[in-house]
Structure formats: structure tokens, C-alpha cells
Amino acid sequence: MTNSFSEFAKAKMFFVIGSNMTEAHPVAATFVKNAVMKGAELIVADPRRHALVDHASLYVPIKVGSDIAFINSLMHVLITEDLYDKKFTNSCCVGFDELKAKVMEYPPERGAEIAGISVDLLKETARRLASVKPAMLCYTLGITEHSCGKNNVMSVANLQMLLGNMGVECGGVNPLRGQNNVQGACDMGALPNVFPGYQKVVDPASRAKFEKAWGVKKLPDKNGLMIPHMMEGLVDGSVKAFYIFGENLANTEPDIRHVEHCLESAEFLVCQDIFPNETTRFAHVIFPSAAWCEDDGTFTNSERRVNRVRKIVEPPGQAKPNWWIMKQIAKRFGHDWKSDSAKEIWDDEVSVLAPSLSGIKYYRIENDGLQWPCPNTEHGGTCFLHQDGQFSCGLGQFMPVDWTPPREVPDAEYPMVLSTGRRLYHYHTRTQTGRSGGLNDLLGEETADISPIDAESIGVNHNEKIRVISRRGSVEVKANVTPRVPKGMVWMAFHFREGNANWLTNPVYDPETLTAEYKACSVRIEKIFKKKGRIPFSF
Amino acid sequence: MPELEINNRVVSFKKGQTILEVAEKNGINIPTLCYLAGAAPTGRCRICLVQVEGSDRLLTACDTPAGEGMKILTDSPTVRNARKTNIEMLIASGAHNCLIMDQSSKNWTENQSKIMGQPWHNIMCPSYGDCRLQDLAIEYGVRADDLELNYEGHPLDDATPMIVRDFSRCIGCGRCIQACNEIQVNRAIPEPYGPRKDHSQGWYPLVDYDYCTHCGQCVQVCPTGALFEKKAFGKAAANEIKKVRTTCPYCGVGCQLWLHVKDNKIIRVSGVENAEPNHGRLCVKGRFGYDFIHSGERLTSPLIREKDGFREASWDEALDLVANRFKDIIKKHGPDAVAGVSCARSINEDSYQMQKLFRSVFGTNNIDHCART
Ligand code: SF4
Ligand code: SF4
Ligand code: SF4
Numbered sequence: 001m002t003n004s005f006s007e008f009a010k011a012k013m014f015f016v017i018g019s020n021m022t023e024a025h026p027v028a029a030t031f032v033k034n035a036v037m038k039g040a041e042l043i044v045a046d047p048r049r050h051a052l053v054d055h056a057s058l059y060v061p062i063k064v065g066s067d068i069a070f071i072n073s074l075m076h077v078l079i080t081e082d083l084y085d086k087k088f089t090n091s092c093c094v095g096f097d098e099l100k101a102k103v104m105e106y107p108p109e110r111g112a113e114i115a116g117i118s119v120d121l122l123k124e125t126a127r128r129l130a131s132v133k134p135a136m137l138c139y140t141l142g143i144t145e146h147s148c149g150k151n152n153v154m155s156v157a158n159l160q161m162l163l164g165n166m167g168v169e170c171g172g173v174n175p176l177r178g179q180n181n182v183q184g185a186c187d188m189g190a191l192p193n194v195f196p197g198y199q200k201v202v203d204p205a206s207r208a209k210f211e212k213a214w215g216v217k218k219l220p221d222k223n224g225l226m227i228p229h230m231m232e233g234l235v236d237g238s239v240k241a242f243y244i245f246g247e248n249l250a251n252t253e254p255d256i257r258h259v260e261h262c263l264e265s266a267e268f269l270v271c272q273d274i275f276p277n278e279t280t281r282f283a284h285v286i287f288p289s290a291a292w293c294e295d296d297g298t299f300t301n302s303e304r305r306v307n308r309v310r311k312i313v314e315p316p317g318q319a320k321p322n323w324w325i326m327k328q329i330a331k332r333f334g335h336d337w338k339s340d341s342a343k344e345i346w347d348d349e350v351s352v353l354a355p356s357l358s359g360i361k362y363y364r365i366e367n368d369g370l371q372w373p374c375p376n377t378e379h380g381g382t383c384f385l386h387q388d389g390q391f392s393c394g395l396g397q398f399m400p401v402d403w404t405p406p407r408e409v410p411d412a413e414y415p416m417v418l419s420t421g422r423r424l425y426h427y428h429t430r431t432q433t434g435r436s437g438g439l440n441d442l443l444g445e446e447t448a449d450i451s452p453i454d455a456e457s458i459g460v461n462h463n464e465k466i467r468v469i470s471r472r473g474s475v476e477v478k479a480n481v482t483p484r485v486p487k488g489m490v491w492m493a494f495h496f497r498e499g500n501a502n503w504l505t506n507p508v509y510d511p512e513t514l515t516a517e518y519k520a521c522s523v524r525i526e527k528i529f530k531k532k533g534r535i536p537f538s539f
Numbered sequence: 540m541p542e543l544e545i546n547n548r549v550v551s552f553k554k555g556q557t558i559l560e561v562a563e564k565n566g567i568n569i570p571t572l573c574y575l576a577g578a579a580p581t582g583r584c585r586i587c588l589v590q591v592e593g594s595d596r597l598l599t600a601c602d603t604p605a606g607e608g609m610k611i612l613t614d615s616p617t618v619r620n621a622r623k624t625n626i627e628m629l630i631a632s633g634a635h636n637c638l639i640m641d642q643s644s645k646n647w648t649e650n651q652s653k654i655m656g657q658p659w660h661n662i663m664c665p666s667y668g669d670c671r672l673q674d675l676a677i678e679y680g681v682r683a684d685d686l687e688l689n690y691e692g693h694p695l696d697d698a699t700p701m702i703v704r705d706f707s708r709c710i711g712c713g714r715c716i717q718a719c720n721e722i723q724v725n726r727a728i729p730e731p732y733g734p735r736k737d738h739s740q741g742w743y744p745l746v747d748y749d750y751c752t753h754c755g756q757c758v759q760v761c762p763t764g765a766l767f768e769k770k771a772f773g774k775a776a777a778n779e780i781k782k783v784r785t786t787c788p789y790c791g792v793g794c795q796l797w798l799h800v801k802d803n804k805i806i807r808v809s810g811v812e813n814a815e816p817n818h819g820r821l822c823v824k825g826r827f828g829y830d831f832i833h834s835g836e837r838l839t840s841p842l843i844r845e846k847d848g849f850r851e852a853s854w855d856e857a858l859d860l861v862a863n864r865f866k867d868i869i870k871k872h873g874p875d876a877v878a879g880v881s882c883a884r885s886i887n888e889d890s891y892q893m894q895k896l897f898r899s900v901f902g903t904n905n906i907d908h909c910a911r912t
Contacts (some may be wrong), residue, residue, distance in 0.1 A: 004816070004846055005792065005815070005816040005817075006815060006816065018557075024790060025790050025791065025792050026752065026754065026790075026823075026824075027792050027794050027800075027816075027817050027820045027821065027822055027825070028792050028793075029822055030722065030723050030724055033723075033724035034577075034721075034722075034724065037721070037724065051559040055724070060636035074890045104584070120724065124902040158899075161710040176790075176791055176792070177790075178790065178791060178792030178883075179789075179790070179791060179883040179884055179909070180787065180788050180789055180790060180791060180793060180883075180884060181788070181882075181883050181884060181885065181886070181887065181890075182791060182883040182908075182909070183791065183886040184886075184890065185882070185883045185887075185890040185899060185908045186908075187887065188881075188890035188891040188894060189888050189890075189891070189894045189906075189907055190881035190890040190894050190907065190908040191892075191894075191906070191907060192904050192905060192906060192907050193904070195894075195898070196894070197740070197868060201898075201904050207841070209720045210898070210899070214895065214898075214899040216899045218902075219589075219898055219899065219902075220874065220875075220898065220902055220903055220904050222904065223880055223904055224875070224878070224897075224903055224904030224905035224906060224907070225875075225907070226907050227880060227907045227908075227909070228864075230878040230880070230905065230907065233878065238875075238876065239875075239876060239877070239878045239905070240860055240868045240872055240876040240877065241864060241865055241868045241876065241877040241878070242877075242878055242879070242880075243877070243878070243880070243893075244878065244879070244880045244890070245880060245881050245882045245893055246881075246882025246884055247880050247882060247908070249880070252909065266828065267868070268864045268865075269870065270861055272833075273838060274837055274838060275836055275838060276836070276838060279557065280838075283842075283844065284844045284864075285840040285841070285843055285844070285857050285860055285861050286838060286840070286844070286849065287841055287857065288725045288837070288838035288839055288840060288841060288842075289838075289885075291827075291831075291832045291837070292787070292832060292884075293798070293805070294832065295831050295886065297885075297886025297887065297888050297889070298886055298887045298888065299788075299793055299886060299887065300793075300887060301786075301791055301793025302791035302792065302793070303600075303793075303816060305793060305815065305816065306855060307786040307793050307795065308784070308785070308799075308888070309785050309786050309788075309886055310783050310784065312783050312785075312798055312805070313801050313803040313804070313832070314801060314803075316837045316839045317835065317837075317839025317840055318839055318840045318854065319838065319839055320854070321889075322882075322885055322886075322889035322892070323888050323889050323891075323892040325858075326889075326892045326893055326895075327864075327892065328854070328858050329858060329861060329862055329896060329900070330703075330895075330896055332858060332859065332862035332863075333862060333866070333900045335899065335900050337895075342888035344712030345891060346887065346888055346891075347890060349891065350887065350888070350891050352729075366845045367784075367814070368795075368815045369786075369793075369815070369816055406835050424752060424822070424823060425753075425823060425824070426824075427789050427790075427824060427828070431831070432788065432789075432828060432831040433789075433824060433828050434827040434828070434831075435831035435836065436827060436829060436831045437700075437827075437830055437835040438700035438768050438769070438770065438827055438828045439700075439823070439824075439827065439828060441699055442699075442701075442753060442823070450554055453733060464697075480592045480651065506656050520798070
């Protein structure tokens with residue numbers, strides 16, 4: 001997020017696109033709703049009429065995967081009606097002419113048609129967006145989990161720059177991070193191309209710095225593999241040993257059958273986790289690890305705030321802190337690592353090596369955490385980025401992008417779109433929520449959410465089991481008939497093994513970020529007919 | 540800046556502030572029950588009464604705007620007596636058996652056994668020792684002696700998994716309504732219509748479960764034992780609890796929470812007030828999704844695969860095996876034949892350590908995590 005949660009309650013205008021905030025980030029949504037109660041405008045663009053829409057002043061029911069066309073047309077209106085921020089685009093951005101040329105290919109009629117909305121609604125959206133400044137743009141995985149995810153992200157950034165909503169309080173581009181510490185895992189360099197603090201592995205100076213810090217001769221100089229390529233590597237034999245720490249890939253990756261095939265192919269698979277799960281079944285060795293509350297440490301939230309996590313209890317049995325396990329492996333390779341606690345790792349290594357984190361030390365985050373960039377211990381942290389149009393690479397760069405449809409689009413055989421996400425009562429594959437008393441009672445099984453029209457057309461009732469079929473597989477799951485889902489859409493989650501949407505999802509990826517297209521694939525739904533035989537009387 | 544007098548002390552204030560806010564700013568304590576920061580004051584409980592010169596009745600500090608030249612007394616005998624009467628009425632309105640202890644012996648046992656016989660009353664009130672009403676009753680020397688206690692006919696709602704709503708201890712303060720409607724904005728507890736309603740008119744803050752998200756904000760703000768967490772019932776007394784601050788393990792908001800811990804076990808969880816980013820708010824996962832760590836299904840020993848199953852192994856054996864296999868594979872096929880996935884749920888320090896292991900020890904950049912999901 002370029003901006004902070006504390007700005008939500010003060011904001012005057014929100015544009016929320018592809019974010020089911022009330023379920024996926026419930027507390028963030030409360031601040032948005034508070035602002036709306038105080039008179040802020042809320043525009044929601046989403047294929048689903050999710051609960052936040054109940055608070056919106058304008059709801060734009062765009063079709064799954066139409067984001068770029070929709071946003072390009074919004075920008076078309078802003079430019080042709082002269083509603084954009086000329087001062088900001090002139091002084092703080094480059095590439096306006098290229099952007100203009102591109103969005104001129106998207107007159108409102110084109111964007112409206114692709115998005116499945118009226119031209120008037122599209123124009124109204126653009127005008128309203130321009131009417132209040134600044135506006136906060138929030139998105140979640142509805143933007144990123146597409147084969148054009150990266151372009152989607154550039155598209156929303158273009159829009160906010162054009163509106164002059166960057167580098168200001170209560171503005172900015174604000175992706176709400178899905179998991180508690182995705183931000184942190186990125187910051188720590190658990191990525192194939194960067195060291196901690198986003199220092200590139202292909203940069204010789206960065207490598208030299210880390211070689212010195214880690215006391216090694218030569219660090220690898222080319223980017224590594226991303227998860228989908230690792231999985232392929234397992235099958236084609238280029239990856240032999242695979243070390244999975246705390247991820248249940250067998251349920252969270254698209255196309256479960258394929259994923260299981262990959263895991264099976266590993267010559268040597270190590271899993272490190274707190275519970276046995278679908279993925280550990282394939283392991284050769286399983287390390288038991290300390291869970292939340294069993295180790296001290298830090299998480300970094302979506303607004304870049306480094307918060308403390310505290311230990312209250314020893315891990316059960318032989319389970320050990322994760323960093324300890326990795327340290328023991330390093331030792332067996334002859335590397336003697338000095339740090340012997342999460343605090344030492346952070347204070348003596350991370351904050352020393354990552355410039356944006358230099359000012360964050362454990363003693364400074366006993367209570368509220370600090371937001372990076374925080375370059376020194378006198379610095380109070382940074383609430384919003386790019387202040388006064390100062391982008392990290394100088395000027396803001398417009399990145400004109402073209403709309404591309406999802407890789408799989410509905411056809412005669414699979415006429416509906418399946419889109420997936422999370423629900424309020426569970427988290428991912430329920431390794432944690434499924435074992436917390438009461439949550440299974442609040443939501444005990446997967447459902448397929450469908451519109452009343454589609455339910456009627458195949459003749460099923462609410463709560464009746466249906467079959468959802470894609471080119472990858474098929475699941476039997478209860479229909480949740482709800483007007484929140486539009487005609488032609490099936491919406492599912494991946495919390496339960498049975499009826500898990502990932503039996504169906506399409507393993508195609510954004511070419512650059514390799515994010516899977518969880519938000520769009522094609523399916524058909526069927527009524528499940530009882531076995532042949534006499535239909536018993538029933539009253 | 541305009542000025543006024545509180546307890547004979549001249550203080551300045553900003554226009555638009557209430558008497559309560561001015562007092563708080565100046566370190567003068569006015570007790571409240573129904574007042575909820577962040578929500579519009581309602582003046583419902585009438586505990587924050589103060590005396591203002593020239594006014595023929597006592598005024599509620601929470602919703603009376605401060606005025607130039609006001610002369611306010613916050614702790615005069617008149618004020619204290621009025622508050623005491625109001626606290627007595629609240630105590631008498633329900634089954635507050637902690638204070639029945641203070642009754643004369645003539646009907647103590649009878650009342651006590653009647654109350655203990657109600658559902659969810661087999662232990663002392665779950666809020667014992669952590670209750671605003673109890674604190675005030677003690678501070679104001681309220682005796683339940685002459686009060687006719689009303690412990691029957693109140694609704695009880697224990698139908699949902701997380702929260703028990705025992706309206707025999709509800710004082711009608713309305714904080715739960717405000718927490719739900721104005722703070723969390725779930726609008727699950729309908730506002731009473733018309734003039735202020737209370738139990739004598741048969742009104743209770745009942746929940747509409749079509750809207751309730753089970754966030755438990757109402758429980759957190761309830762000043763009595765009317766609303767409590769089912770999972771925490773009977774597990775610990777308030778004085779046995781140690782509070783530890785930590786960060787929620789679920790979504791990217793990173794809410795700050797208090798773990799209420801007894802004997803190394805989490806008894807319940809509440810939101811940290813006045814803290815970034817959540818200001819005391821939590822959702823259902825953050826508040827109730829804590830007990831997985833105590834599950835009996837945890838992995839507790841290193842495991843090594845054997846034929847169809849796994850066998851337990853020592854750390855040394857398991858670590859040696861992994862190190863040797865990785866060494867072999869790297870020797871035979873090069874460092875890029877190993878790959879790893881880190882965990883976006885675990886602490887920063889673990890991810891740092893894992894990428895360090897892959898880069899500096901194994902010699903590959905094949906390290907990733909579910910960054911994009
Ligand atoms: S649990 Fe949350 S949603 Fe339900 S009544 Fe209480 S505050 Fe409202
Ligand atoms: S349930 Fe609790 S918070 Fe709600 S009105 Fe009654 S006493 Fe007040
Ligand atoms: S309490 Fe809810 S909103 Fe807050 S971090 Fe946890 S999961 Fe997210």
C-alpha cells in the first residue's frame with residue numbers, strides 16, 4: 001500500500017476494485033464504512049455484489065477480467081472531458097502522450113461493452129472519480145489473480161496518476177495484502193530476484209554487499225525460479241530437491257491434480273509445518289515447527305508496518321522455531337550463523353542489510369509498529385509513499401496497457417465463469433481456522449455461489465448439491481443461491497479439500513509475475529440426479 | 540480559547556467539545572458506562588452526571604457541550620448520590636450475583652441459589668473482576684440489601700458458536716449497539732425506535748443473525764457480564780490472566796491483539812485500544828481463531844518417510860538426512876536443482892533465514908513464496 005489504514009477513516013472518496021474487503025480484510029473495511037457514514041463517497045467495481053456494495057454510493061458490476069478495458073475507458077473519459085489532473089501529470093509523470101494514444105483506442109462504448117455495463121454508468125464513474133480529490137484506490141486479488149495481473153496493476157496506477165491522487169494523504173494505490181505476512185516475506189527477499197530490501201541479485205554491488213555480510217565467496221548471479229516453474233521443474237527433472245516451508249501447495253495452487261503429480265515427482269521433498277496436511281503426505285522428511293505464539297518475531301502488514309509477534313508458550317514436543325531449523329542445516333554445510341533468536345536476526349542482520357528498514361529495531365516497536373521506509377533510528381516511519389510526487393525512480397511513469405481477455409472464456413461447453421476467493425470464517429486451507437473451536441460451526445463446508453437465474457435454469461434449490469465441472473476436473477458441492485452473484489458466474493473458495501475450487505481452476509499465469517488466474521476459468525454446472533429407480537413419494 | 544471551571548479549577552477548551560472531553564483532557568475522571576469512544580454519545584446510563592451551576596437538574600457530561608463560563612462539579616455529594624442511585628437501579632435490574640454477596644444474610648442464599656440455577660450461571664459471572672459495573676458498585680459503596688433483584692424473564696441467546704448473550708446481566712447501556720452499528724458497521728443489532736428504551740419496556744439488544752459477522756466487538760465493549768465468549772467460559776478468573784500484546788496471524792491488516800493467557804494457554808483475545816492499525820477492532824478470525832496452536836494434531840517430532848508411512852526421528856537424524864541429500868543433489872546436479880518455498884504466514888525472520896540458506900549455503904536463487912496470492 002502506498003498509504004495507510006489510518007487514512008481510511010479520514011478519506012473523502014474510495015474507489016474499490018476487485019476487493020471483497022468485508023470478508024477478506026474485515027477491519028480495514030470497518031474504517032471505509034466509518035468514512036462513508038461521515039459522508040465519504042464509495043465507488044465499488046466488482047463482478048459480485050459483495051457486502052461492501054451495500055455501503056457504496058455507486059456500484060459498477062463489471063465482468064470478470066474486464067478491468068483494463070474498463071479503466072482505459074475511464075481514462076478516455078477523463079482525458080476527453082478534461083477532468084484529469086494536468087498539473088500532476090505534467091510535473092510528476094512521464095509518458096502521458098503514450099498513455100493518451102493508448103486509451104484513445106478505448107472509447108467509452110468499447111470499455112462499457114467489454115465490462116458489460118452501460119456507457120452512461122461508465123461515464124458517470126469517471127466523472128464522480130474526478131469530482132472528489134484525493135481518492136483512495138483499494139484493490140486486492142481481484143486485480144492480481146489474472147493472466148493479465150501485472151497489467152491490471154499498472155492500469156490502476158495509471159488511473160491514480162492521471163487523477164493526481166498519488167503522493168497525497170488519503171490517496172494512492174492500496175493493494176490489501178492477502179496473507180498476514182506476504183508483505184514481509186517479499187521485504188525479506190523470499191523472492192527469486194531480490195535480496196532483503198529489494199536489492200537485485202543481478203546487481204554485482206548488491207551481491208558484493210551480501211557476500212561480505214554473509215561471509216561467502218560467490219552468491220548466485222541470475223534470477224531463480226518462481227513457484228510454477230519450480231513445479232514444472234519437479235516433473236521435468238530439473239528440480240530434484242524441494243523444500244516447502246509452511247505452505248499447503250496441494251490445496252492452494254490451481255489444478256490440484258496437476259500439483260499433486262508435481263509433488264509426487266520430487267526426488268526429495270522436505271516439508272516444514274505445524275500440522276500434517278495434504279502437502280506433507282508427499283514429503284520424505286517433515287520438520288515440526290513452532291507456530292504463532294511459540295516464537296518471538298515480527299510481521300509486516302499491508303501498510304508496511306513492522307509489528308511485533310510474541311511468544312507465550314513453548315512449541316509442543318520436539319517442534320522448533322523455523323529459523324533454528326534452517327540454522328542447523330546451514331551448520332551441516334559448514335556455515336556457522338551467529339544470530340540465535342529472531343531479535344538478533346532482525347536487529348543484527350535484516351535491519352543492517354535492508355536500507356529501508358535500518359531504523360526499525362525491536363526496542364522501537366514494543367508497542368505500535370513502524371512503517372518502512374524508516375532509514376534511521378530517529379525516523380518515525382512513513383505513512384504514505386511518493387510524497388509530493390517523488391516516485392522512487394524519479395517521475396511517475398505511465399504504462400499504457402492493452403486489455404486481454406482471460407485465457408479461458410465461456411463457450412458452449414463451459415458457459416459460465418468461475419471466480420474464486422476467501423470467505424469470512426476461514427483462512428486458506430483451514431489448517432488454523434479449521435482447528436479453532438466454533439469456526440467450522442459458522443462455516444462447515446464449501447459452497448458454489450450462483451445466481452437465482454442460473455439456479456432456476458438448471459432446476460436446483462438453495463443448499464442442493466450440484467456438480468461444477470471445468471476442463472480440469474469436477475466437484476460436487478452445495479449451491480448457495482444468492483443475488484450477490486450475477487447470472488453466468490460461479491463463485492467458490494478453497495478452504496475445504498472437498499469441493500475445493502482448485503480442482504477446477506486454470507493453471508495459467510501472468511507471464512511476468514506468474515500469478516495464477518484464480519479469478520477466471522470456464523465451468524458448467526449440473527443438477528445431480530438421484531440414481532435411477534422409483535421416485536419415492538414424499539410430502 | 541474559551542474557559543470554564545471544573546471543580547473550582549479554570550480550564551480552557553475548544554468549541555464543540557463535551558464536558559466529558561474537557562474533563563478527560565484535564566485529567567479529571569468522570570465515570571461512564573455507556574460512553575463509547577468513536578461513537579455518538581447517547582447519555583443512556585446516566586452515570587456521568589455532573590452538577591452545572593444554574594441548571595436545576597444534573598447533566599450528562601458525555602453529551603452536554605462545554606460552554607463558556609460554566610461552573611461544573613464532577614464529584615459533589617449531590618452528584619455522588621445521584622450516581623449511586625443510578626448504579627443501584629442498574630444492579631437491581633438483573634442477575635448480578637457477584638454483589639449479592641453484599642446482601643444481609645436474610646435472603647442471600649435464596650437469591651444466590653436462584654441465580655446459580657439459571658443457565659450459564661453455574662460459575663461466578665464470567666466478568667467477575669473485569670466488569671465496569673462491579674467496579675462502580677464497589678467505588679460507590681452500593682449495597683444490594685434493599686433491592687428487589689430481577690433475575691427472571693430476561694432472554695438468553697446461546698445459539699451461536701462464539702458468543703453467549705445473557706440479558707439477565709444487561710444494563711441496557713447500548714454500547715453493543717454502537718459497536719455493531721457505528722464502529723464495525725455490521726448493523727446487526729437494530730436500534731430501538733422512539734424514545735430511549737430499557738428493560739422495563741421489554742427491550743433488549745437482540746441480534747439479527749442475517750447481519751452478524753460474529754466479530755465479537757459487542758462482547759469487547761460490554762461493560763458487564765451480559766455478553767461473553769463461549770470458549771472462555773469457566774476457564775479463568777480475571778486476576779489469573781496475563782495480557783500479552785501480539786499481531787493477528789490471519790490477514791494483511793495486521794490487527795494488534797491482546798492475548799489473555801493463563802498457564803500458557805490463550806483463554807480469549809481482545810483488540811488493543813488506541814493502537815495502530817485497528818484501534819481495538821477485530822474480526823471473527825482474529826478474535827476467535829486462536830486455539831489451533833493448542834490442537835492435539837500438531838506435528839511434534841521430525842518424521843522420516845518409510846515405505847507407506849512416516850516414523851519419528853531425532854532432530855540430528857532428520858537434519859543429517861536432509862543436509863546429506865541436498866549435498867548429494869547439489870554435487871550431482873548443481874545448486875539450481877534445489878528449490879524452496881517460504882511461508883507468507885510466518886515471521887519475517889524465518890523468511891530472511893530461508894532465503895539466506897538458499898542463497899549463501901545452497902548457492903541458488905530458487906526461493907519464492909506465495910507472494911501473489
Ligand atoms: S458479533 Fe459483531 S456483528 Fe455480531 S452483533 Fe456483535 S458487533 Fe454486531
Ligand atoms: S448487552 Fe452489554 S453492551 Fe449491550 S446494552 Fe446490555 S450491558 Fe450494554
Ligand atoms: S483481526 Fe481480522 S482484519 Fe484484523 S488482521 Fe486479523 S484477520 Fe485481518
